[in-house]
Structure formats: C-alpha cells, structure tokens
Amino acid sequence: MEATLFYILALVTLVGTGFAITARQAVRAIVYLVNSFFALALIFYLLGAPLVAAFEVIIYAGAIMVLFLFVIMMLDLGHPERMKSPRLVDWIPALVLVLVTAASVGVLAAQHHAQPLAAFHGISVRQFSQTLFQRYGVAVELVSLQLLFALVGAIYLGRRR
Amino acid sequence: MTTYLSLMLLIPLLGGVLNALVGRNLPRRLAESLACAAVWGSFVCAVLAALAYRDPEKVVVATWFQAFDLALPLSFYLDPLSLSLCLMIGFVCGLIHLYSVFYMASEADYARFFALLNLFVFAMLTLVLAENLVLLYLGWEGVGFCSYLLIGFWYTEKENADAGRKAFITTRIGDTALMVALAWLFQLFGTLSITQVNGMGFLVPAGIVTALGLLMLAGAIGKSAQLPLMVWLPDAMAGPTPVSAMIHAATMVTAGVYLLARMYPLIGASIVTTSAIAVVGGLTAFYGASCALAQRDLKRVLAFSTISQIGYMMLGVGAGAITAATFHLLVHAFFKALLFLGAGCVITAMHHEQDIFRMGGLRRTLPVTFWCFLAGAACLAGLPLTGGFFSKDSILSALWIKGTPLSEALYFLGLLTALITAFYSFRMVYLVFFGSNAHPHVHHVKSDILAMELILIPLALLGLFGGILDLPGYLGGGFLGSFFGSLNGAHPVEPSHTEELALQGIAGTLAIAGVFVAHVRYGGAARENRLQESLLKPAPLVAFLFNGWYFDALYQALLIRPYQALSRVLWQQVDEGVINRGLDGLANGVGSTGSWLGRWTTGQVAVYLLSFAAGGALLLGYLAWRSL
Amino acid sequence: MTIPLFHVLILAALLFAMGLACTIAWRANVIMMLIGIEIMLNAVMLTLVGGSSQWGMADGQIFSLMLMALTSSEVSLALAMVVYLHRRRQSVDTDDFNSMKG
Known part of the structure; x- marks a missing residue:
C-alpha cells in the first residue's frame, strides 16, 4: 500500500x-x-x-x-x-549531462539489488527535537546567525538608492 | 691550561669579529690597537701556557658536534711541536700587526684588513692546536680563506683579485686530497683524534698507510706551495707586504709542514711516503732557489726563496728529522718575516717601486733596514753561526746520516741549493742596498719608516741567534732536541761530533762561496755592468728561470685552456642552447596554453555552471566505470 | 515500510538531473536557474531523509532541516541580487552580465 x-x-x-x-x-x-x-x-x-x-x-x-x-x-x-x-540547442548540453548522469546511475543501479528496508524506525518528533537541540545546538545557533546575515544582506541589496 | 688555550684562540677571534663588525665605526687608533692587543694577548696566553707546560696534554673544551659514531669534540693538544709553533706565531704575528699599523697608515679600509689579519692568526692557531683532524681542517680552510681575502685585499685591480683566486683554487686541489684522507681515516679507525690515529697506524696494511701519507702529502703540497702546486705563491705577492710576511713566515705555508710533522707517527712508517716527501721537498728547494736567481721583483725573490726554504723543511720531514724541520720552520719564520718586513720598508721608501734593478744606495738612506736585511739575508744564505745555518745544516746532516742512496743524492741537491741560495740572497742585497743612489729623491725618511725599522730589530736578533734553540751536539746539545724528545719519531740517529763538524764545515764553506760569487758578480763595479745587462733582452736560461720554469704557461696550456674551452662549450652550447632554449620553449608553451585556456573564462555564469556540471558528470562517470 | 532505499535514491538522482538540466538550459533567465537549484536541493534533501529512515537516525532529517534554512537564506540573497541586477540592466539574462570575464 x-x-x-x-x-x-x-x-x-x-x-x-x-x-x-x-x-x-x-x-x-x-x-x-x-x-x-x-x-x-x-x-x-x-x-x-x-x-x-x-x-x-x-x-x-x-x-x-x-x-x-x-x-x-x-x-x-x-x-x-x-x-x-531556451532554444533547442540550449537543451543539448543539458540533455547530454542528464544522460551521462542517468547512465551512471543506471550502471550503479544494475549492480545493486533492491532490498526492502529491514525494519522501519519511525523517528518521533521528540527524538528529532532532542537530537537537534542537544547534539546540534551550535549548528542551530550558526544557522540562525546565517539567516540574520541573509536578512541584512537582502535588505542592503534591495534598498533603493 | 684549558683557560690559556681557549683564550689563546678566543682573543684573536674576538678581535677579528669586533673589527669586522664595528671596526669601521671605531676611531682608527682604537681599531688598530684592538687588533694588536688581540694578537699580543694571544701571545701572552701562549707564554703562560708554556710556563705551565709539563707534559703533552690533551684538553677537551666542549663538544663540537656528535652524530652516530662520529664524535668531534673541540679538543686541543699541547705538545712541544704545537707549543713552539704557537709561541712563534704569536710573536711573529704580533710584530707583523704592529708593523701593519704603520705600513697601512694610508689605507682607508683598515678595519677589514685588521679583522682579516686577526682571523688569520685565529685560523692558524686553531690548525696548530687542534687535536681533532676535522678541527685542524677547519683551521686549514680558515687559513686558506683568509689568505684568499688578504691576497686579493686590493681587489679593485683585476690582477690582485686573480692572484687571490689562484691561491685559493690551487690550494683547494691539495685540500681535496686531505679531505679524502680524513674521510678514509674515519672509515678505517672510527675516530679522527690525532693522538689516537697516530697510535693506530700498525693496525692497517702498509699500502693503506702509504696511500694516506701520499694524500696528506698532496694536501701539504697545496698548502705549502711545493712542486707541482707552487704556482700560487709568487702571485700571492699581490697582497700588502705584511700579508706576504704573514703567509710566508708564520702562517699558511708552514701549515703543510706542520701537518706532515704532526701525522709523522702514522705516515712515517711508510718508506714510500717519506721518500716522496723528501723528493718533493728536495726538488722544490732546488726549483725555488733556481727561480729566485733570475727574479727582478724584490717580493718575488723572497717568494721563491720561501718555496725553496719550505722545500728544505719537507726534506727534513722526509728524512725523519722532525726536530730539524721544526727548528728550520721556526728560524725561517723569524728571518723570512724580517726579510719581508725589511722589503716593506724598502718598498715604502722607494714609493712602491719593486724592481731590484732600479734600486740602489739604500745602505745610506735606510741604515737600520740595511743591517737588519743583511742579517736576514745571512740567515737565508746560511752563513755560519746564524740561525739559518744551524737549522739548515741539521736538516742536511740528518739526510746524510740516513745514508740511503736517495737521501745522499738529495743531500747533494740540498748542498747545491744552499750554494744558489747564498748567491741569490746576496745578489738581492747588493742590488738593493749597494751602488749609487738610483733615486736621488729618496732622502727624507718618514717617521713611519723609522717605526717600522724598529720592529725589524727583534726579528733580526732572533734570526741571528735562533741557532741557540738547537745547538749541535758538540756545542752542548740543543734545547729543542731535548724538548722534542717526547715526540715519536722525532729523533734520528745522532751524528758523531766530528762528522757533524765536517758536514757543517762543508755547508758553511759553500755558503761563503755563494756570497763570494755574488760579490764578484754584483758587488762594486760589476754591479753597474749587471744593471746595463738587465736592460737588454734576457738570455733564454734567465727567461726560463724568471718565468718559474714556465710552469704557469704549462698549466695554462695543459689545464686552463681545455677547461676554458670545455666551459665555453657547456655555456654556449649546453646551457644557452639546450637548457635555456628548452626552458624558454616550455615557458612560452605554458604561457600560450594559459592564455588559450583563459578564453574559457567568459564571465558568463552559464559557461561556468556547464563546466562545473561536466566535471561532476565526468567524476560520476569515472566512479561508475570503476565499479563495473 | 516497504519502500527500498534504492528506489528513493533513484528518484533523488532523477530529480537532481532535472534540476541540473534546468539550471544549464535556462541561461536566459536567472529566475529559472534559481528554480533549478531549488530542485537539486530538494533532491539532496530526499536523499538525506531516505538515509535517515533507512538507519533510523534523526541526523539526516536534521541535516535536511539545516538545508532548508540554508536554502531560504540563499534564495533571499539571490533574489535580492536579481532585483538589484534587474534594476541596473533591465535584464535577467545571465549572458548580459559578464564583468567577471578573465
């Protein structure tokens, strides 16, 4: 299902x-x-x-x-x-790349036999939050700083002079 | 004892370094007195060491460096040989320093000069005192380096700089041989301590001892200007006269003799080596004396006489008479310094005229110089009862006593050389000091020259009475002989008194005969004839001797020309043609490739993105292909 | 749960390839380029979430959360820049901007 x-x-x-x-x-x-x-x-x-x-x-x-x-x-x-x-010509390199990528993936796929997940571990929100704020506290802080910087940068770029 | 020895070395080093670093900014008097005080301080230490001396002593000051089984301590060895040399070096160099103060009075670059002189003394003392062969080699190279800088002291003229280079390169040939010997010794014995190496000679086969001895002989030949590496010494006259005095008398050229005397317990075991030393010495003695016959430049006469006298010392070492060789070395240091410093006075008074045929009449203008120079010449000629007579005779009698056909042949060669020596010494004296006054304007004598003349007096006394150091057996025996008694191999068989008297009689007679011939040929009225002759084209034999048997030309043709041709080929064909052009081509190729690739950076984001994606796709493709 | 991780990865790869193709092909419109980048980032997130559920660890999901935060800041800056550039040149064609030409 x-x-x-x-x-x-x-x-x-x-x-x-x-x-x-x-x-x-x-x-x-x-x-x-x-x-x-x-x-x-x-x-x-x-x-x-x-x-x-x-x-x-x-x-x-x-x-x-x-x-x-x-x-x-x-x-x-x-x-x-x-x-x-884009004209048709512009799609050619993109298509070539996509073909190469797809072929590589296909090659890799051919050697690998699909195995269903053995036992599914649903990850509860509690587990997720604990990991996020206990193990990755610093990363959260960094990401918040990064968002702040992006905000400042966007305002700077967007203001009218 | 450690204190004395360390101070003896450190004081000149300190003086040299101080003069080199801040000498320019010091007042002239201070820089000069600093240099002189350094050498005299070193001499005082040597005297104190001599007073405290009891037995040969090995002193380890510090560890120089140590790696694996190579241990090189800063160790000194004080035995009669090194002690007597140290005293001589301190005294003679001290006098030469004092003399230089006056001689170089008008030289602007005094700081460099005195710094180098002090370093020279330091290097020589290191060489003499070293117990460790590598330390000795350090001093050996230090002496060579200082002599290079001092010979080329007036480097602005190409000739002088060339002379310095010639000295350096020629002695380098010998140095290489010595280096090989050192490496070999270390490989054989695992140590480079002189005392240990000297005691282990019996452990190795005779052939190896011979080879080691020959290598060391090659080193000594380079340093002591023996055949066939003697070509640098006459050209070394390009340096200031005190430098010549120092190179010839106290330092540098005696280093080779010292090395052989020092290593004699090891290398003396090989008859081949000692014979080679004796033959080289004998031939060189004859070569130098014969060339000195025809020289016109006052300093070149003295230079060839040095070559000849060093040859005598080698002869003495070869005969196994270390005492006699050292004796001659000491006395020669005194009278050769005297002669050079006297020559310096003459040259100063003649306003840098060095041609002896243009001098004359200086007997009246420079009386003190004349008497001192005469004393020096008498020592050089070996007139009876002078120091040179006793020392030279002890070498010759040692040869005679040895009694092998070779040594007897060399004895006669030595006698012939002694005759020539007496002749050319007095030829020089007659041409320089006698006759009419060639330069009427040389009347006023500057006070500087008077001070310089005073310095000659102690040297003249030492030269004349140097014989007291080692009187022959019938006069009660010598001080040096008993002092050196502890040296291994220093004592050859003592000649009987009558035999010795006879030998000395022969030598003395020959010396007097030489002087007499010189008098007949150059004295009185004959002098004018010789002056007239000197203006003509010289006879072939004279030219042959004048040019030092054309050895310079021979080396020029045999070695230097092919070398230059080879260098030219390497430079123009190989370096410029192959290497330069190849590099140029490579650089051009890289440059054009770069600018061609540079067109890729169009500034369009799309192109960059595409390239980036293509690279990623390539990597991915490679990984997929690898996993196939 | 019966979805193999492998199929998730294939889906992610295809999504990524489409995003890449979009970014490369739409050189005339920087907005579409940015959209292509978003598609690729989503493909990456899919990979991370798939891995997270395969091994039952929350780290992959957390990483995709970080990625989302990163994407939002990136998009805000990028769009601000698009506005800025459009104001200067009246164009969103990336080929018009080549002042970085070497």
Missing part, C-alpha cells in the same frame, strides 16, 4: 518537475513546482519524517515559492513573449 503510494507520488513529482523546467512562463513553472513539492512532502511523510514534510510544505511550497512569485511580479517578468526561452 505504502509502496504503491510512493511510486504514484514519485511519478507526480517527476512529471511536475518536468513540466516546471520546460514551462515557457515563470509563473507556470512556479505553480508546477509547488505541485511537485507537495508530492515530495508526502514522500517525506511516507519515509517517516513528518516534521520535514511539514517544513517542506510551509517553507518551500509556502515561503520560498511565494518569494519567487513576488519577485517575478515585482520585476514584471510574467510576459513570455518578452522573455527569451
């Missing part, structure tokens, strides 16, 4: 992403991507990470993608006819 769900969600994610990266309009790309990220959040949940799934929805699909939308609208980039979209 869970496995079926996983494969369906994986398909949704891949298709959504595929549409997102080939969309002619940036706004459409964002919407496809939000869709794909929802599916990804569900996958996270399936993998026993409810907290990460929640953050995925809140931060990625909610905040970051909205930020993108804001910028697109602020800069008035929503007109596909004024934007250059």
